[in-house]
Amino acid sequence: MKNDSLEQLFTSLIRNRIGAEYFAAGEKLLAYLKDYLTPETIVGTGDSKTLAQLGVYELLREGGCRFLDKYRTDLSRKEKDRLYRDNFSADLFLSGINAVTLEGKIVNLDGNGSRVAPIIFGPGKVFLICGTNKIVMDDEEAIARIRNTAAPLDAQRLGKNTPCAKTGKCMDCRSVEKICNYHTIIQGQFDRERIRVLIVEGEYGY
Numbered sequence: 001m002k003n004d005s006l007e008q009l010f011t012s013l014i015r016n017r018i019g020a021e022y023f024a025a026g027e028k029l030l031a032y033l034k035d036y037l038t039p040e041t042i043v044g045t046g047d048s049k050t051l052a053q054l055g056v057y058e059l060l061r062e063g064g065c066r067f068l069d070k071y072r073t074d075l076s077r078k079e080k081d082r083l084y085r086d087n088f089s090a091d092l093f094l095s096g097i098n099a100v101t102l103e104g105k106i107v108n109l110d111g112n113g114s115r116v117a118p119i120i121f122g123p124g125k126v127f128l129i130c131g132t133n134k135i136v137m138d139d140e141e142a143i144a145r146i147r148n149t150a151a152p153l154d155a156q157r158l159g160k161n162t163p164c165a166k167t168g169k170c171m172d173c174r175s176v177e178k179i180c181n182y183h184t185i186i187q188g189q190f191d192r193e194r195i196r197v198l199i200v201e202g203e204y205g206y
């Protein structure tokens with residue numbers, strides 16, 4: 001990633017009262033996260049291919065924190081639903097994002113809101129982890145990236161019966177299985193210490 005683009009991104013995020021850190025490699029990110037984990041820290045996560053690729057879920061399962069692990073295969077539907085609600089009172093919430101703009105805005109699209117809602121309200125601290133592949137110019141490019149890259153690939157991964165899962169492009173559907181229900185743009189926050197964007201050099205997620 002070019003230094004001047006990163007500089008512009010950081011300047012814009014900070015102007016919008018959003019913290020930012022840059023990591024040249026995934027291992028450095030994991031070392032950074034470890035510093036925030038104690039046996040008492042309650043940690044929730046959003047569904048994220050980026051977090052999976054970077055080994056964040058494994059880190060949280062190592063026992064250094066109280067991980068609200070909704071991926072455990074022994075959970076009943078009711079227990080899993082409880083964990084989704086517990087995310088709102090977590091000390092720390094970790095999630096991927098769909099795009100971050102050079103204007104300092106964080107853009108996300110969600111199917112049921114379980115990821116974007118606790119990003120916006122609830123957990124004491126929120127770290128949004130993204131590869132440099134998610135950095136775009138502006139809102140328009142962010143939306144194009146979501147419609148034509150992120151959402152179709154996610155719909156395929158989830159086995160959804162949507163037009164984009166077949167064509168690889170958004171057809172602006174009204175499908176009951178549509179995954180584009182909650183479109184959020186974060187462009188500021190009251191508590192400048194709450195949301196922080198952690199940028200990792202490289203391609204992660206989609």
Ligand code: SF4
Pocket residue numbers: 147151152155162163164165169170171172173174175177178179180
């Ligand atoms: S609106 Fe429909 S077709 Fe477009 S990306 Fe979302 S699910 Fe796919």
